[in-house]
Amino acid sequence: MNEILIAVIPVVIIGVLCAAVLVIASKVMAVKEDERFPAVRDCLPGANCGACGFAGCDGYAKALCENPDTPANLCIPGADSVAKQLGEVLGVEVGEVVEQVAVVHCSGDCQHTKDKVVYSGIETCAAAKMLYGGKGSCTYGCLGLGDCAAACPQNAIFVKDGVAQVYTCDCIGCGICVKTCPNHLISLVPDTKKVIVACSNRDKGAVTRKVCSAGCIGCKKCERVCPDGAIKVVDNVAVIDYEKCSGCGTCAENCTTKCIKVEDLSVKRQ
Amino acid sequence: MTKLIIILLSAVFINNYVLSRFLGICPFLGVSKKLDSATGMSLAVIFVMLIATAVTYPIQYFLLTPNNLGYLQTIVFILVIAALVQLVEIVLKRYIPSLHQSLGVYLPLITTNCAVLGVTILNIDEGYTFLEAMVNSLGSGLGFFLAMVMFSGVRSKIEGADIPESFKGLPVTLIAASITSLSFLGFGGVIENMFAA
Structure with missing residues (x-):
């Protein structure tokens, strides 16, 4: 005992x-933690996508608490509702959030373009790109190995017939795919817009035509028919100025190769 | 002085805690994926090993040994080290936030790490003086650092290699760890002979 x-x-x-x-x-x-921090953090969606420019939702919440100059409308996935909540918690005026969706500027699927080689290396676009610009005959087009699909936090991108496609309804507009694509084919477009150019080939028309039947040949027809003057052909590929575009779709109707497309980008999964 | 150098070098190379004594394998396999987290973890381990030794050594010789309580060594050491690491974390958070940011996440991970406990107990078993014990702890921490940094290099190479499906992930990591460990056998006897001449 x-x-x-x-x-x-x-x-x-x-x-x-x-x-x-x-x-x-x-x-x-x-250590005193800002008592607003948990409240601010709760407003944010927690996707940690980094679209706001900070290291995840925690980083953005911290910046909001510590620096009153941080804009409260940077959360793109959360959009207006989150910005409004943040404004209430922090007691500041919040501007509107422009919701954006990712758009792939390539339509060179297996019906429109051909492979020039059989590629059997590492199965990522980044690796394929380093070997003579990829297996496709168009060196500007989608490499089709799905780096963007792997990077997407929402699983909103998939590769179909060799071209990446975005499920607009799942896209939160974080822009991770934009940074990932080695061919810079993806860009963010305001979801109120309806017209997109699905080609990025900067070769002359004849060269483009040889490698892909869906490529922009730079014929400038869209430039002439656009009532708003919103389209310009730069480096042999049509570029839409979304500030001016009214989404009438005249360009798409008149496009010679049908590489300008009308799509409803504002559909969101409820 | 020579003895101190021998203790330091043999703790780093010959009796490497991870690769020869197989202590602290959990962080070795868990945190060695990237170089920067491996470095952070190892620095935290060096730090904790040093203060743990500084605290447990007097406890052994002023509390446990005089009262014939040697058999309580393990549990008392675990208790003290765990409390100590928590305390260090609180202090760091208050006074050196930058260091807390870099070491912070790793500190709770090593509260009851077997390598840390192993160092403190082996210091007693080997009958070291206080100074020798501290040098041994420093050496053990450096050895851990060496193993982590080396192995994170090995792992980044493995990541890019074409490995058979069934070996991907942990199996090939364990094989790589065993080969790294084998390579450390080559140090056996080197340090003693270096000073024997």
Whole structure:
């Protein structure tokens, strides 16, 4: 009995001492966290996509709490509703969020273009790109190995017939795919717009035509028919100025190769 | 002085805690994927090993040995180290936030790490003086650092290699770890002979 006590008592004393020191230390040296932080963090969707430019939702919440100049409308996935909540929590005026969706500027699927080689290397676009610009005969087009699909936090991109496609309804507009694509084929477009150019080939028309039947040949027909003057052919490929575009679709109707397309980008999964 | 150098070098190379004594394997396999997290983890381990030794050594010789309580060594050491690491974390958070940011996430991970506990107990078993014990802890921490940094290099190479499907992930990591560990056998006897001449 005595021996057990001799063993137990020192351990208990040490344990209690340690506990007391820890309690005192945590009280004395407590670091004050901004009490708004949990509230702000709760407003954010928690996708940690980084579209706001900060390191994840925690980083953005921290910046919002510490620096009053941080705009509260940077969360693109959360859009207006989150911006409004943030504004209420922080007590600031919030501008509107322009919701954006990712758009792939290539339509060179297996019906329209051919492979020039059989590629059997590492199965990523980044690796394929380094080997003579990829397996496709068009070096500007989609490499079709799905780096963007792998990077997408929402699984909103898939590769169909060798071309990446975006499920607009799942896209949160974070822009991770834009940074991932080695051919820079993906861009963010405001979801109120309806017309997209599905080609990025900057070769002359004749060259483009040889490698892909769906490519932009730079004929400038769209430039002439656009009532708003919103389309310009730059480097042999049509570029839409979304500031001016009214989404009438005249260009798409008149496009020679049908590489300008009308799509409803504003569909969101409810 | 020579003895201190021998203790330091043998703790780093010959009795490397990870590769020869197989202690602290959990963080070794868990955190060695990237070089920067491996470095952060190892620095935290060096730090904790040093203070753990500084605290447990007096406890052994002023509390446990005089009262014939040697058999309580393991549990008392675990208790003290765990409390100590928590305390260090609180202090760091308050006074050196930048260091807390870089070491912070790793500190709770090593509260009851077997390498840390191993160092403190082996220091007692080997009968080191306080200074020798501290040098041994430093060496053990450096050895851990060396193993982590080396192995993170090995792992980044493995990541890019074409490995058979069934070996991908942990199996090939374990094989690589065993080969790295074998290579450290080559240090056996080197340090003693270096100073024997």
